[in-house]
Each structure stands twice: as C-alpha cells, then as structure tokens.
Amino acid sequence: MTPEAPVPSRPLRRDAVENRDRLLAAANQVFDEQGLDASVAEVARVAGVGMGTLYRRFPTKDALIDALVHQILDITIEMATQAATEPDGTGLERFLELSSAYQAQHPGCLPRLWNTDHAMVRKARRRIADLLAEAQHHGRIRPDLTNTDLTLVMFSIRAIVATTRMHAPDAWRRHLDLLIAGMRPGPGELGHPPLSQADLDRILTRA
Structure with missing residues (x-):
C-alpha cells in the first residue's frame, strides 16, 4: 500500500496569531518585571486571555x-x-x-x-x-x-x-x-588564554 502523503499543517487563524502575539508580548513584560519565576497565570492576565488559550498556544511554561x-x-x-x-x-x-x-x-x-x-x-x-x-x-x-x-x-x-x-x-x-x-x-598579548x-x-x- 502506498503510504499517504503527510497532511500539511494549516496556518493559524488570525485570532490565534493575535492571541499568540499578545501572549508573547505579555510574557516579555511580566518576565522583564518579575523574572522567570513569574507565573503563567500572570502572563495570561496581562494578555487578557484565559488559561485555556495560553495552554493551547504554549502547553508548558x-x-x-x-x-x-x-x-x-x-x-x-x-x-x-x-x-x-x-x-x-x-x-x-x-x-x-x-x-x-x-x-x-x-x-x-x-x-x-x-x-x-x-x-x-x-x-x-x-x-x-x-x-x-x-x-x-x-x-x-x-x-x-x-x-x-x-x-x-x-x-x-x-x-x-x-x-x-x-x-x-x-x-x-x-x-x-x-x-x-x-x-x-x-602592546603585547593578553596574559591569560x-x-x-x-x-x-x-x-x-x-x-
């Protein structure tokens, strides 16, 4: 049997792209202000999206x-x-x-x-x-x-x-x-390699 060709991944819908960009911008802001120990819940809050939306775009921190x-x-x-x-x-x-x-x-x-x-x-x-x-x-x-x-x-x-x-x-x-x-x-070379x-x-x- 001839193997089926792989189905190409579909591009993200516009709203999905916007949510992803919003989450990345929010993560940048939150991690810049609070460091990498900040929670993803705070990222979602700043982005104005729910946790489900965050996890669909980024399954883990x-x-x-x-x-x-x-x-x-x-x-x-x-x-x-x-x-x-x-x-x-x-x-x-x-x-x-x-x-x-x-x-x-x-x-x-x-x-x-x-x-x-x-x-x-x-x-x-x-x-x-x-x-x-x-x-x-x-x-x-x-x-x-x-x-x-x-x-x-x-x-x-x-x-x-x-x-x-x-x-x-x-x-x-x-x-x-x-x-x-x-x-x-x-003049001269540095003293240590x-x-x-x-x-x-x-x-x-x-x-």
Whole structure:
C-alpha cells in the first residue's frame, strides 16, 4: 500500500496569531518585571486571555520561554546583520551597543539566551564572529580577542543591568565604554588564554 502523503499543517487563524502575539508580548513584560519565576497565570492576565488559550498556544511554561528566547535570538541576529553594514570595522562596537541596550530593556529571558544548543544560537555566534574578524582586520580590536571573550563581555553587561537597573538604569553604558576601550589594540598579548567554546558551553549549561 502506498503510504499517504503527510497532511500539511494549516496556518493559524488570525485570532490565534493575535492571541499568540499578545501572549508573547505579555510574557516579555511580566518576565522583564518579575523574572522567570513569574507565573503563567500572570502572563495570561496581562494578555487578557484565559488559561485555556495560553495552554493551547504554549502547553508548558518552558514552551513559552523557548518561544521568547527564539524571538530574542532572531532580534539579536538582525542586530548583528544591521551592524555589519557599518564602515571600517565599526560594526562590532555598534552591535555591542545595540545588544546591550536591548538587554537593558528586556532582561527577563536573558538567563536562558545562550545556554542552549540551538541552531539560532550558532547562527548568532557566527554573525558576531564575522563582526569581530572585520574589526580586527581594520585594526580597531586587538588581534588576540576571541568570540568567547565577546560572550563573556555580553554576560558582564547583563550582570551590570541586573544589579543597577532599578537605581541607575544607564550604568551599563559606561561599563561598555570601558570594555570597548580594553579591546583596543595594545602592546603585547593578553596574559591569560581565552576560554574554549566547549568550556564556555559547559559553563553556560550550568548557569
């Protein structure tokens, strides 16, 4: 017997799409304000939908968080793509400015952003690595800086945002200025080796 062809999944109805978008926007708001310990019931309340609607779109809280992480990674990749159009190797600095500002505005899901083996994470890393290579080619960034160094730079920005956002929400800007100044070419090499990607991934999965 010839196997039946798989039935293509039907696109979501307009109201289903609107409910999904409303839930993601509400989740962004709730998790930014209360952290990932916030309840999905609060997300549904802010979105103005019932729990049944939430669970039809996102069967578990992890599914909701994963959808937000996917959204943030998509935005991160777009920021890196936009920054790549900057001239003379300045794209990396532009990306760090854009991504840091985004972190400051949307801190809720950042703890889950990089600690997964996700195709979009790998794509984002490649885009950032390209920005780094271009900056080094133009002599704006020291040649021994690595992509794992940049991941830790972004983690340090997250820590500054988390610590200061209630009382000094722009404190991350000076911290980023200092970090970029430290990336400039200088005499000699750095005194300690960088983390390997494998070591960093092991650290992030425990974060």
